Amino acid sequence: MSEAVTPRPKRSRRGLIVLVLIVLVLLALAAVHLLTRKKPSRETPPIVVTVASAVTGSMPVTLSELGTVTPTATVTVLPQLSGYLTEVGYHEGEEVQKGQFLAQIDPRQYQISKQQAQAALAKDRASLAQARADLARYTQLNEHKSIAQQTFEDQQFLVLQDEAAVKADIANIAQFDLDLAYCRITAPVSGKVGLRLVDPGNYVTATSSTGIVVITTIKPTTVQFTVPQDALARIVQRLNTGAKLPVTAYSSDNTREIATGTLYAVSNQMATSTGTVTLRATFANDDEALFPNEFVNVRLLVDTMQNAVLVPTAAVQTGAPGDFVYLVNANNTVAVHKVTIGPGDGKHTVIASGLSAGDVVVTDGTDRLNDGAKIQAAQARPGTAAGSSKAPAAASGAASGAAAPGAAASS
Template sequence: MSADTPRTAGHSPRKRGLWLGVAIAVAVIGVVIFHLLNRPAQHKGMPAQVVSVATAKLGDMPEIINSLGTVTPVATVTVLPQLSGYLTEVGYQEGQDVKKGQFLAQIDPRQYQISKQQAEAQLAKDQATLDQARTDLARYTQLYQKKSIAQQTYMDQKFLVEQSEAAVKADRANIAQFDLDLAYCHITAPVDGRVGLRLVDPGNYVTPSSSTGIVVITTMKPTTVQFTVPQNSLGKVLDRINGGAKLPVTLYNSDNSKQLATGTLYAISNQMATSTGTVTLRASFPNDDEKLYPNEFVNVQLLVDTLHNAVLVPTPAVQTGAPGDYVFLVNADDTASVHKVTLGPSNGQYTAILSGLSAGQTVVTDGTDRLSDGAKIRVAQAHPAAAGSAGTPASASSAGAAHGQGRRKHHASADGGTTSSAS
C-alpha cells in the first residue's frame, strides 16, 4: 500500500492538467463557433439589369380588322342552251374578253325556221276564216235587224267570229315563239366578262339539260372580295356604316408581302354564321389592272377607325401575365415596377394604351424577361416610341387581338418577382 501511494500522487496533477487543456480547447472552439454564427450577414446586392427603354408618346393609331378573303366576281354565268340542236359554229376563243351581246355560238336553226313557216301558214288560213266569218256576221246583222232570220242564227255567227279571232291570236303567238327559238339559236354573251376554256365544239348536240353549258363567263372588273369578321368586332363596323362612313379595305397577297388593291366596304350579310361566330362582308374593287383573280385567296385589312392622340408604346414593352396586361415602368430611382394598363389596337410595331399610362413616361422594351417588380435596372439605350403617327403597316391587327410581336408572358415566382416565357 505504501509503495503505490507516490505513483498515484504523481499521476494526479498530470491528469488534471490534461483535462484542463481539453476544457480550454473546447471553450475556444465554442467561442469561434459563436462568433461565426452570430456575425452580421454580408448580403451581396443583385447587380442592376441592363435594359432598353422607350418613352411613351402621343400619335395616331389605326384600328384595323385582319381577315382572310376570297375574290368573288360580280357575275359568274354559265351560258346554257335554251333549246336542243347541233352546234354549227363557236364564235369565241378561250380566255377572250367579251361584251354583253357578243356572238358566242350558233345552233342549227333550220328546224325552227320550218316550224315558223308552218305557223305562218296556219295563221293565213285562220285569218281567212276570220275574214269570212266577219263578212257573214255583217250580213246576218242586217237580216236580224229586219227580223228575216232567227236570233239563234245571228248569235251563232257572232260566236264563230270570236272563235276565229282566238285562233288567229294563237297562230301569232306560235310565230312569236318560233321567232324566240330562232333568237335562242344565236347564242350571245349575257354579261361583260372573260370566257373560260372551251366546253363544246361545232358538231356537238346540245340540250337545255346540259350542266356544262356552252361556256362560262366571269366578270373581271369590277370585282368584289368576301371576308368574315368576328361577332365582337361587328358592332363598331355597323356603327361606322350606319353613320354614313365608307370604310376603306386594303388587300395583300397570301404572304402579306405585296399590296394588291384598295377598295370600299359596301355590303354586310344579314345573318351570323352560328358555327364560327362570324359575319360575312363584301368589299368592291375597280380591278382595272386585273390583279385580283376570281377565287383567289387574299389578306384583307378593314380600317374601322383611327385613334387620334393615343398613348403609344413599342409593342415589345407590353407584357401579359398574372396581373393581366402590364408594362415595366422605369422609376426615378433606377428601378422598374409592374404597371397595369388597358390595351387598345396595335399595328404590330406599336400598341395604343387606353388607360394606365401617360405620354412622357418611360417603359422597358427589352430585357423584361430578367426583371421583377422593384428590380434595379441600368439603361443601355433609349429609343423614342413614336413621332406623331403609328402609320398603317401591313401586319396591322384589331383591338382585342394579339397585341404585337415579341411580347412575353410573366408569372409570379417564389421570391415575389416574375419569370417570363416567350409567347
Template structure:
C-alpha cells in the same frame, strides 16, 4: 489509425469554419435595360379577316333548245362583251316551224276576213228580220273563234322566231369565258349540264369576308352614319398589297355556327390582281383613335397580374404597373388606362426584372407614333424565360 484521426480533425475544422466564418454578401447589380416614353398619337382601328374574291356575276350559258351545235365563236380565256356571239345551233328545223306557223296564220287570217264579211251581211239581214236570231248569233261567235285562231297563230310565229334567236347564242354579260365545255358537232339539249361555256365578270369585282359579332356594332355605327369604310386586300401570305376598295354591303343574318357576319367590299380591279375565288387577307379600317397613349409593343407583358408594363421610377427602379390594352399595329399598342403620356416603360430586358428591381438605362428610345401604319396583324404572345408573356402584334379588332 493516425490517418483516420487526421481526416476527422480536418473535417471538424472545415465545419467549424463554415458555421462560424463571416459570409460575404454581394448585392444584385442593376439590370441593363432599354426604356421608352409613352406618347400621344393616332392609331387606326382595323379588323383583319380572311376573304374570298367573289365575282359580281358568274353565268353558266345553257342552251334553251335542242339541236346540233354547228359553230363556236369564242376562244378559251377570251374577254367577251355583252351580246357577243358565242355559239350557233342548227336553226333549219326552227325555220321550217316558223314557215308552218306563218302559213297557218295566213289561212286563219283569211277565214277571219270571210267570217267578218259574212257578219256584215248577216247584220243587215238581222235588222230586216230576214234571218233567224240563232244564225246571226252563231256568225258572231264564228268571228270571235277566228280572231282567237289568228292570235294563236301570231304567237306560234313569235315562238318560232324566238327559237331561231335562241339558236344564235350570245353572251348575257361581259366578262371572261372559261374553258370550252362542248365542241361543234355535238347534239345539245335544253338546259344540258355543264352548258356551252361559263362567263365570269373580272372587273369590277368584290371580296367577301367575315367579322366577329363583337366587332359588328362598331362597323354598323360607322356604316349607318354614312361612312365609306376603306378595305385593303393583301395576298394569302400578307406580303403584297393587291387592291384597295370600299365596303358596300353587309349580310342580314349572323352565322350561328361561327358567330360572324359576312361583309362584301367592291374593287375596280382594273389591273385584274384579284382572281375569282382567290383567298386573300382583308383589312377593314373601321375608325382612327386620335391622341391615344402609345407604347412600343414589346413593353406590354402578360402574367399573373394581367396585362402590365414595367414602369421606370425616379430612383432607377421598376414597378409592375397594370394597364388596359387597346388596338395595336404591331409596333405600338394603345394603352386605354393605367399609363400617361411621358411616363417611361421598359422595352428590352424585361425577362430579368421583378417588381422593385434596380435598373440601368442603356439607351432611351422615345416612342414617336404620330401616324401608325394601317396594316395590323393578328395577336400573338411570346413566352419569356421568367414566365411573363410579352404581347406581339396585337390585332386592332376589339
C-alpha cells in the same frame, strides 16, 4: 552495490500541458474571429435594359380576317332549245361583253316551223276576212228580219273564233322568232369566259346542265369575309353615318398588298354556329390581281383612335397579373404595372388605361427583370405618333387578336 533509480522530472509534463492549452486558446480565438467577422457586402449591378416613353398619337382600329374573292356574277350559259351546235364564236379565257356572240345552234328546223306558222296565219286571216264579210251581209238581213236570229249569232261567234285563230298564229310566229334568237347564243353578262364545255357538232338540249360556257365577271369583283359579332355594332354604326370603310386585301401569306376597296354590304343574319356575320367589299380590280375563289387576308379599317396613349409593342408583357409593363421609377428601379391594352399595328400598342403620356417603360431586357429590380437604361427611344400611324396594320399580330381588343376598347 546497487544503483539508485532516478525519478523523471515533472517539468516536461507540465510544459506539454501548457503548450496544448495555448494552442487550444489560439484555435478558439481564431474560430471566434472567423465567426464574428463581417462578410464583405457585394452590390448587385444594375440590369442594362432599353426603355421608351409613352406618347400620344393616332391608332387605326382594324379587323384582320380571312376572305374569299367572290365574283359579282358567275353565269353558266345554257342552251334554251335543242339542236346541233354549228359554231363557237369565242376564245377560251377571253373577255366578252354583254350581247357578244358565243355559239350558234342549227336554226333550220325553227325557220321551217316559222314558215309553217306564217302559212297558217295567212289561211286564218283569209277565213277571218270571209267570216267578217258574211257577218256584214247577215247584219243587213237581220235588220230586215230576213234571216234567222240563230244564224246571225252563229256568224258572230265564227268571226270571234277566226280572230282568236289569227292571234294564236301570231303568237306561234313570235315563239319561233324567239327560238331563232335562242339559236344564236350571246353573252348575258360581261366578263371572262372559261374553258369550252361543248365543241361544235355536238347535239345540245334545253335540259343540259353542263352548259355552253361559264362567264365570270372579274372587273369589278368582291371579297367576302366574316367578322365577330362583338365588332359588328361599331361597323354598322359607322356605315349608318355614311362613312366609307376602307378594305385592303393582302396575299395569302400576308406579305403583299393586292388591292384596296370599300365595304358595301353586310349580311342580314348572324351565323349562330360561329357567332359571325358575313361582309362583302367591292374592288375595281382593273389589273385583275384578285382571282375568283382566291383566299386573301382582309383588313377592314373600322375607325381611327385619336390622342391615344401608345407604347412599343415589345413593352407589353402577359403573365399572372394579366397584361402589364415594367414601369421605370425615378430611382432607376422598375415596378410591375398592370395595364389595359387596346389595338395595335405591330409596332405600337394602345394603352387604354394604366399609363399616361411621358411614363417610361422597359422595351428590351424584360426577361431578366422582376418587381423592384434596379436598371440602367441603355438607350431612350421615345415613340412617335407619326411612326405608329404610318406603320403597316398588324401583319400577323392583328390577325392573332390584336384588333379584337381594340374594337372592344374603342367601342
